[in-house]
Amino acid sequence: MRTSLSESSAAQKAVPAAKTETNSVVALVGSPNSGKTTLFNWLTGARFKTVNYPGSTVDYSVGRTQARYGEAIAVMDTPGTYSLDPKSPDEEVTFKAIFDHKEFGTARLVVSVVDATLLGRQLYITRQLLESGFRVVLAVTMSDLLSESGRKIDRESLSRYLGIPVVLIDGRLGGGINELVEVIRAELSRSSDDVREVRPVRWDDAKVESELKKLDLIASQVLVSDTPSVAPKTFLLVRERTKKWDRILLHPVAGLVIFFAVMSALFGSIFWLAAPVMDWVDQALSWLAEAVVNAVPEGLLAQFLSDGVIASVAAVAVFIPQIFILFVGINLLEDSGYLARAATLIDRPLSLVGLGGRSFVPILSGYACAVPAMLSARSINSRRERWLTLFILPLMSCSARLPVYALLLTFVFFDGASWAAGFTLAAIYLGTIVLGAIAASLAGRFLQLEDRSFFMLELPVYRMPRLKVVLRQALTRTMNYVKRAGPAIFTFALIVWVATTFPNYDLEDKTERLDSSYAAQVGKYIEPVFEPMGGDWRTGVGLISAFAAREVFVSSLAVLMQVTDEDEDSLQASLIEKMRDAKAPNGMPLFTTASVVGLILYFMIALQCLSTVTVAAKEAGSWRFAIVQLVVFNIVAYALAVGVVQGLRALGIA
């Protein structure tokens, strides 16, 4: 919990200060799935910034109301919470953000967002907000779901019962937003004499029960028939639809089959939809590099721009399509209501290795990139589960490993059938799930931290996701990822360029230049380390450069293997040819089935991403955690790679 807010302060500085006498904001507060984020989107349009880091449910945004609603009001979205009694790091974020935000202080006004179909229960936090002394406006969302069942909310009565203004919002069409802004404005301009001191309430059990009972009664009284002559349905149609769907989607057999189908579709789209886009990005940047080389006089500057800067930008840019598609997928699942079911289905299996259903979204995100995955782990309420989830996330085969696997598998199956490579790739991905389970079980034994774990997840009603909101959120999250991980990847890529170019940068021959570079000097010095896993200094330099970003291994290897631009074939084909010809110091082939299998294993396990290390340190609240993680995964990866290479050789497989 201590970690959640400390890092947000830097990000918040980027947010334009509200032009009010104080710097404070209007905060939107509500239960998960109350429609808060949709409301925020309607209010702010594109005028918002996500502060904190991207993640499935834990990012929160600060924005300004759209121009069409008149003078701008600063609005803050907060992570969903059931009460003002936080039980997980993301709920803690909401609690601190409204009571004592580092930059905005106490919220000027709170818009309590409640789902019309769950009025009785969700009004609970409204009551807590009121008793804490906040000025509160109630926004009732999803009121459109009541009318199909012949019901509506009697807002005058509700307003009278609670003593605050009530606005009904139609989340689909954005009805009621105009009115909400006017009500907020009126409330803000009210004289501040009656503003009480704001301070968190602590309710005992008896008070909680009596409040909830009272709210139930209020909810039943304000939920009225929308046409007096017709009796309303005794149930809500949307709930009935949801129950029907759940009978299939949560079915012990069918539910699991659908779960695997949905996940396969998501993974499939991450790889296959993103692949052509990644090629375009790659081609565009190669074209740009070429254009720079032609435009700038030959020399260090041209080298710096094309091989250094543009190649480093490319290292960041090629991931963007995959990450974006992953976020679109997760947002679609989340907004439709399925994500909560997926977490429910997988809770039991994950519990067996010390994780839980809430670890599911982080693990899923981990297959794109560990950085956003670690941030989304904040919604895990048990510190123990959260810690274990953070620990195993680097094992999930992130998208940076894909180009490496692609190269190495193409090498192994060069003459074989193409399905064999695809099959092996699938096996690698399934293998990482097994590795993650083993790692979680083992780490759990050493972990002294004990914390209660609970699941208790409310299953929202199924709704058609709004594509526009989904796409825009995915875009925001992707941009946040780029801002977050981009500079680190870019910097390390530049460092690797410097190390492989200097001191003899003016040598005409790229190979000689590299051969005498700092990187090569270091690589040759530590060559004995890589020998047992079937490598030489070039493999070593490639592996070291992969600390910039794993896929840099491929481009470094291309330079190290003297793949030249003049080659007619594609980069990969000529690289593979060079790999076949490469000789180890003892004259034997350098890349063999054994050594490549060793490399694949190494990449599956090793934690090579320094951005991940810094995020892990922050999220776990401990550098010791991050360093232990870094050391353990690299040593285990190395030891297993050496063991497998030597084992295969002993079996006669070179």
Next chain:
Amino acid sequence: MSTTTTLADLPPETTKTIANLAGDPVLVARLRELGFIVGADVKVVGRAPFGEPVLVEIRGSTVALRKAEARCVHL
């Protein structure tokens, strides 16, 4: 201990009224926030594969609970 059953033992599709909540205070507090209060009706509507979590209908919404959590709800 009393002989009352808990939500964890409630057969599917049977509706019962909550008599008491007992157990870890944080679990109980969260259960209350989700609508599990004395006097409210609960019904088990299903179970996830592998037997857990239990799917419970409470005051119009569906909540997924682990067995350990359902055991805090006495009927």
